[in-house]
Amino acid sequence: MKLSLWISTAIALAGSLTSCAASLRLLNFPFDPAGRSLNSPFSEITPQVNDRYIVFVSDRRGSQDIFLYDANEQRLLDLPGLNSLDAIASDPAISNDGRNIVFAATREGRSDIYLYNRDTNQLRNLTENLQAEVRHPTI
Numbered sequence: 001m002k003l004s005l006w007i008s009t010a011i012a013l014a015g016s017l018t019s020c021a022a023s024l025r026l027l028n029f030p031f032d033p034a035g036r037s038l039n040s041p042f043s044e045i046t047p048q049v050n051d052r053y054i055v056f057v058s059d060r061r062g063s064q065d066i067f068l069y070d071a072n073e074q075r076l077l078d079l080p081g082l083n084s085l086d087a088i089a090s091d092p093a094i095s096n097d098g099r100n101i102v103f104a105a106t107r108e109g110r111s112d113i114y115l116y117n118r119d120t121n122q123l124r125n126l127t128e129n130l131q132a133e134v135r136h137p138t139i
Contacts, residue, residue, distance in 0.1 A: 048093045055094040055101055064088045066103055066116075081121045095139045102126075102139040113137045 047056040054069040065083040069076055079101075083089070087107035094101050101116040111133050113126045127134050 046091050050094055050096055050098065053094050053098045055092040057089050057092060057103075064090070066092050066101065068094070068101065068118075079116065079118070079121075081123055082116050091136045093138050100139055102137040104135050104137055111135065115139075 047054055049071075052070060052072050054071060056067055056069070057064055058067050059065075060067075061083075063083075066079065066089050067076055068079055082101070087105035090104045090106070092101055092103040099118050101118065103114055103116075105112055105114055112128065112130075113134050115124045115126055116122070117124075
């Protein structure tokens with residue numbers, strides 16, 4: 001009885017592990033000391049990855065800004081109007097279609113959640129009147 005339970009458990013575990021392996025892919029991006037690519041000598045924190053895009057916070061411009069990398073085209077994408085705030089950005093997340101980026105930002109000791117639409121280049125504060133600390137948004 002114990003042997004058959006052990007064998008069935010081993011088979012189920014092996015089956016679940018092989019189904020996970022199909023979704024793995026190795027990402028290899030070249031190092032760029034000037035910071036024009038994904039790998040750079042600067043601090044890149046809180047990356048979030050979907051099928052095509054990698055959104056992250058970096059200090060490569062001297063402030064904590066949000067960057068978007070297109071893994072298919074292997075280049076950084078422009079985000080006009082996003083990093084113009086005098087705020088410290090953190091914890092970005094990107095929608096599955098790559099259209100919207102949500103992130104937390106701290107400005108003058110107050111934290112808020114912002115939504116950036118890549119189609120319209122519009123930035124919207126989602127928690128403007130909230131009297132609480134907010135962190136780690138997801139979309």
